[in-house]
Amino acid sequence: MTENQIIPDLRIRLYKSMVLTRKFEEKIMDLSQEPGRMPGMQILANGQEAVATGMVSALEPEDVIISNHRSHGHLLARGADLNSLMAEIMAKETGVNGGKAGTLHLSVPDLNVLMTSTVVGAGPPLALGAAFAQQYKKTTGITVVFFGDGAAAEGSVHEAMNLAGVWKLPLLFVCENNCWAGAQRPEEHCATPHIFQRAKGYDMPGRSVDGNDVEAVYNLGVELVEYCRSGKGPALMEALTYRMRGHGEQDRQHYVDPKELESWAAKCPILGYRQKLLDGGVLNQAQIQAIDQDAEARVAAAAAFGDESPYPGPETVLTDVFVQPPSA
Amino acid sequence: MTENQIIPDLRIRLYKSMVLTRKFEEKIMDLSQEPGRMPGMQILANGQEAVATGMVSALEPEDVIISNHRSHGHLLARGADLNSLMAEIMAKETGVNGGKAGTLHLSVPDLNVLMTSTVVGAGPPLALGAAFAQQYKKTTGITVVFFGDGAAAEGSVHEAMNLAGVWKLPLLFVCENNCWAGAQRPEEHCATPHIFQRAKGYDMPGRSVDGNDVEAVYNLGVELVEYCRSGKGPALMEALTYRMRGHGEQDRQHYVDPKELESWAAKCPILGYRQKLLDGGVLNQAQIQAIDQDAEARVAAAAAFGDESPYPGPETVLTDVFVQPPSA
Amino acid sequence: MSEKTFGQALNEALTIAMEIDKNVFIAGEGVGVSIHQDPNTATHGLLEKFGRRRVKDTPVSEAAIAGLALGASCMGLRPVVEIMFFPFITLASDMLVNHAGKLRYMSGGKSSFPLTVRVRAGLGFGAGSQHSQNLESWIAHSPGLKIVWPATPEDAKGLLLSAIFDPDPVIVVEDMMLNQMPGDVPTGDVRTPLGKARLVSPGTDCTLVAYGTALYTVMEALKPLGEQGISCEVIDLRSLVPLDKACILDSVRKTGRLVVVHEANRFCGFGAELAAMVADEAFDALKGPVKRVGAPQIPVPTAPPHENIFKPGPEEVVTAVREAMGK
Amino acid sequence: MSEKTFGQALNEALTIAMEIDKNVFIAGEGVGVSIHQDPNTATHGLLEKFGRRRVKDTPVSEAAIAGLALGASCMGLRPVVEIMFFPFITLASDMLVNHAGKLRYMSGGKSSFPLTVRVRAGLGFGAGSQHSQNLESWIAHSPGLKIVWPATPEDAKGLLLSAIFDPDPVIVVEDMMLNQMPGDVPTGDVRTPLGKARLVSPGTDCTLVAYGTALYTVMEALKPLGEQGISCEVIDLRSLVPLDKACILDSVRKTGRLVVVHEANRFCGFGAELAAMVADEAFDALKGPVKRVGAPQIPVPTAPPHENIFKPGPEEVVTAVREAMGK
Ligand SMILES: Cc1ncc(C[n+]2csc(CCOP(=O)(O)OP(=O)(O)O)c2C)c(N)n1
Numbered sequence A, B: 001m002t003e004n005q006i007i008p009d010l011r012i013r014l015y016k017s018m019v020l021t022r023k024f025e026e027k028i029m030d031l032s033q034e035p036g037r038m039p040g041m042q043i044l045a046n047g048q049e050a051v052a053t054g055m056v057s058a059l060e061p062e063d064v065i066i067s068n069h070r071s072h073g074h075l076l077a078r079g080a081d082l083n084s085l086m087a088e089i090m091a092k093e094t095g096v097n098g099g100k101a102g103t104l105h106l107s108v109p110d111l112n113v114l115m116t117s118t119v120v121g122a123g124p125p126l127a128l129g130a131a132f133a134q135q136y137k138k139t140t141g142i143t144v145v146f147f148g149d150g151a152a153a154e155g156s157v158h159e160a161m162n163l164a165g166v167w168k169l170p171l172l173f174v175c176e177n178n179c180w181a182g183a184q185r186p187e188e189h190c191a192t193p194h195i196f197q198r199a200k201g202y203d204m205p206g207r208s209v210d211g212n213d214v215e216a217v218y219n220l221g222v223e224l225v226e227y228c229r230s231g232k233g234p235a236l237m238e239a240l241t242y243r244m245r246g247h248g249e250q251d252r253q254h255y256v257d258p259k260e261l262e263s264w265a266a267k268c269p270i271l272g273y274r275q276k277l278l279d280g281g282v283l284n285q286a287q288i289q290a291i292d293q294d295a296e297a298r299v300a301a302a303a304a305f306g307d308e309s310p311y312p313g314p315e316t317v318l319t320d321v322f323v324q325p326p327s328a
Numbered sequence C, D: 001m002s003e004k005t006f007g008q009a010l011n012e013a014l015t016i017a018m019e020i021d022k023n024v025f026i027a028g029e030g031v032g033v034s035i036h037q038d039p040n041t042a043t044h045g046l047l048e049k050f051g052r053r054r055v056k057d058t059p060v061s062e063a064a065i066a067g068l069a070l071g072a073s074c075m076g077l078r079p080v081v082e083i084m085f086f087p088f089i090t091l092a093s094d095m096l097v098n099h100a101g102k103l104r105y106m107s108g109g110k111s112s113f114p115l116t117v118r119v120r121a122g123l124g125f126g127a128g129s130q131h132s133q134n135l136e137s138w139i140a141h142s143p144g145l146k147i148v149w150p151a152t153p154e155d156a157k158g159l160l161l162s163a164i165f166d167p168d169p170v171i172v173v174e175d176m177m178l179n180q181m182p183g184d185v186p187t188g189d190v191r192t193p194l195g196k197a198r199l200v201s202p203g204t205d206c207t208l209v210a211y212g213t214a215l216y217t218v219m220e221a222l223k224p225l226g227e228q229g230i231s232c233e234v235i236d237l238r239s240l241v242p243l244d245k246a247c248i249l250d251s252v253r254k255t256g257r258l259v260v261v262h263e264a265n266r267f268c269g270f271g272a273e274l275a276a277m278v279a280d281e282a283f284d285a286l287k288g289p290v291k292r293v294g295a296p297q298i299p300v301p302t303a304p305p306h307e308n309i310f311k312p313g314p315e316e317v318v319t320a321v322r323e324a325m326g327k
């Protein structure tokens, strides 16, 4: 897979997806300022858009995604409906999960965004099961699971990687290393500077990529997806990126060196890619503006939709626990 | 550390320790045949004596040992009292734990055999805490934890290795790879043929050794203990050996290729070492016989002691749960 | 009908399930190749019958085993996984409690998890508290999980089959001490419905509720109780969640007394729920104190005489019933 | 005495413990550097005060955190570790239940584990069921573990200090919803004994037992109840294990009625134990059904109105008391 295979059309799609994600999350930031409008902990992937967009764009529709607490980008890149996504984030009845997921547990099984867990490190064992089902059913689908650098310390991640390695499951582990786990640096929580190097111990390829370069992520994604799809077994991608907004919207980043923030701001995955597309003549200024405006309009509409939607009523609070509830 | 440093005296001690362990466990085998004499699941390390003896002999008295379900050799090499050990294995009142440990949970805190867990993979996190205490108190002691090839798949082992690596704890992980986890082969449960290679992912040295060569284990033990003691951090030893009796005494090894058993029997750590000591003139036949007889006598005495001891009475069944029981 | 042991009945349930639904697979530590060669083991011979694709030996990785079941069930398979001994369910408890029990609710009903976890329970084999600890009340307290506990070969088969084909996550507790017990088992795909208790023997003075091995402790107590002129109604609970409330309440409304018996620690055990339920919903019918027979608040001991004290015996049942009767 | 918030009181307890005993250290995810800068956080400022040797930020590894506490405590240290949210205790449950609760017993009393686990609990912040689930009955059911749940700043400090210096493993539940609540807190090393409930207000008609946030729900119900001429005796349990049985039984023997209130799921919750205990040991004194107020058997919901329904409110307490009174 060489860079040349990225045709202009795809470039524009990658760019649009990142812009949409950014605008969508910026809207959440705004709304989070107003008390009561955004229930729960709003956790954004601002600065990490290239990982979500690049990786998800490398998938086929049949492929399964397992996400974590920093999930919005994964869902948007997958083409999830903005309105029902925003409404869900507001925990509204019209949300994609009827207001029962909230911002942290979004799932869109129709789009094969099968599950989201906010228990750090829980995604990989869930993904193991999904990938096993694909292998068992002899489909050509693969499963991708996103997790953080912090999650890599959880025992469950190890168990999943080991078993995926033994059974040669079509499972792509994507570690979004955003330089933080809460207020802890990788060197405080991870005994190796390069998580991808652990792959060897699980008999799978481990690769690292600049997570702020959407095409690099896409290209490596295509390569590793191909690897998994071919039946060779699991693979691990570590994407190096940065969490620009702190852990969540309540985080004021008092522990972050402003210089570090600045230096990563200069590596913004969207600004950088915009310049590249402008320079390469793939897009012009007018098109860039149109893309921004379109995204803003869609996001505004989604926010309005969410705002206008009611919270779920008392009649649904007890439902959906079981498919087959006790008859009594 | 070269082989020359093993003086004859030490050679004899290593040999004696292995013989004692073998005879001790052979006595357990015999007694297990008789219904009711050996409560619980008797799990023996027959064939693995060189790992326990070699490794434990490389320790100082201040060093802490955390053991697992295959613990007898670790305890005997440490010099635990035979009588109270055998009595405990029989769950008798005179046992080292008052009959409350039984064969699976033996601990002798006086000898720094601090804890034994039969939850597979649970030793490493416990050991993490012990090693942390050593680092915190600035003692020169280190902690050794024994676990199996099967245990290496547990998440807890990963968590402990990672944290030990981050904090640079004086903790030596010793994986006794005996080619089986229950009835499963390493290739069925472990994605890498060489567990020691995982060490890199935790920023620690990982080394492999012939686990049937007691001097090799001892020498590598001394080297890695030295490494841990010097403050450089944790280390991982993988000792390759074989479980000659099956998983436990109820296991008839129906799934084991007899040829494989034969080939490992030929590599018996005790027979091999005996020959070496004879050839080297360290011991003569008479001395060998005397050692055997001495071990047999001590083991027989221990079994008699255990046999004569009563089970613990009803007055202790409710004690020892808390240091400070509820006053009510 | 044919005579089968409890373990063979479980084995038959697994065989039938795998035969009639190709989406059923089994996984766990030694479910394929086992150190035992005992036909009374639930998974005995399944590897030979169904092959390595559908009978999966796993690493010693309880969280991964549970995660495997979750992910696969969400994709439409019907996993049946084994946790070797009940205390090890702690290692899978995040997956079961925070995921299997919650993800459907949080999906707004979009996902379902038709998985079965077989967990082997029981005391009496001297292995101590790291192999023996009954944690059914943990599971029952966790929303979104069902849990059943057969006491007879017939129910071993019937409940396991129902669990496998239930659309929700079900934990099936297999009492190891019952594995060799013979009994009549109906032929074919005959299922015991979840949520229906079984009236074992009718009585008038006191209701005795038990499940699993404890049922036989209760049965042993019936004779001495009868000799003392006390007539007990015995209920085999079978299913803890869903719970057959009506069966228990009806019985207590008739007898006016309740004694619950289980082998788990009594403190905060499942018996507490039944006692509390009755002390609320059948209070007016109660003629005497609601009694619970269970283990003292200590870990399962190792020494045989200690293990014996731990395990509730028929004498304790007799005493409890007498106390419930005000004697 | 000085006025402090609940969170500051916890912080003071940790500070005092670390000052008077150099074997005390704290560990957990973000206990040193936190994403919050809130002085009402228990661990606020401790890193600055005591340095990196004694204030240990850990990886996201709950089993390792619990193992750290176990091993270190067995070596004579007094670890105080944090589990960030109650549902994550599942990940540490093997270490706590199968090890902290059992290893002393199995050692024949040779080892001890003077460790403290601080676990943050509570609902009302919209994070959903993977961050909110109260599992106190799990811990209480597990032999060898103690568990306390302060409701006031004074007890937050006093119970945490007692826990840290108790020779056994103690789980301290910190109700996050109380963190900002002010109250009078005694100065210095003043400890609340484990196992002693607190009589909050005397009454004659019905005993109300609660702990943590639920205590305030109960207090809110007192006014409407008083207006209906019902006099309640309120007990703040404080310590679930050891349990102050005498306090509850004495009160029920006086009032003849019991209502237990907690925010955990009612089914198999800790309230079941109290109800069952009273239905047995104070049966003769009971004048009405024993009632439990707790959450319905669903995961903690996310949407604010759903979360509100989940959380037991004062109206539910009023209804339960009235039912206990036969009204
Ligand atoms: C099991 C568990 N422990 C702790 C937490 C609290 N927590 C939420 S996110 C987080 C940090 C995760 O870091 P990382 O995996 O790097 O993901 P990031 O937030 O950086 O995307 C922690 C500790 C949790 N949700 N689950």
Ligand SMILES: Cc1ncc(C[n+]2csc(CCOP(=O)(O)OP(=O)(O)O)c2C)c(N)n1
Binding pocket: B069, B070, B118, B119, B120, B121, B147, B148, B149, B150, B151, B152, B178, B180, B181, B182, B243, B247, C029, C060, C062, C084, C088, C091
């Ligand atoms: C958590 C847990 N799961 C399963 C078991 C059952 N079990 C006991 S020993 C064993 C195999 C362990 O293999 P390994 O670690 O290689 O040790 P070995 O027995 O070979 O010495 C298993 C699965 C257990 N004791 N603990």
Ligand SMILES: [Mg+2]
Binding pocket: A148, A149, A150, A176, A177, A178, A179, A180, A181, A182
């Ligand atoms: Mg991160």
Ligand SMILES: [Mg+2]
Binding pocket: B148, B149, B150, B176, B177, B178, B179, B180, B181, B182
């Ligand atoms: Mg092994």
